[in-house]
Amino acid sequence: MSTIGYDSWAVDLAEVGPVYPFQGSEGLMVVLGVIFWIAWHRIQFVREGEHLKKAKQMGDREKIHSLLEKY
Template sequence: MSSIGYESWAVDLADVGPIYPFQGSEMLMVALGVIFWLGWHRIQFVRESEHLKRAKQRALDHEKVQQSVERY
């Protein structure tokens, strides 16, 4: 029993194909990957929106803004 389909390398390499674990479940792995990717965008978008909203309110302090502008 081996997750990659080979328990030893006593093989003719001409007969060897994929050597990654859980062959046959590629579609499931891709689906998980796509969920991770889209979920990342969603989380980042929500966090950035909140950040900018808070930053906009704080930026009403003109003295702070002036310091930032002069910092260049």
């Protein structure tokens, strides 16, 4: 048994279509991929929010002035 559906390359390539593993599970793969993508945005929003909250309190007036001068 092979995950790609072929145990051997003793085939006529004119009759071969997809050769990726787990053919027939494309829908599931898309669901997993979309979960990964959406989860990434969620994590990113939360972390950036936390970071900005902390960053708001960080600035030292003198250092900010020198940064503004630096352009």
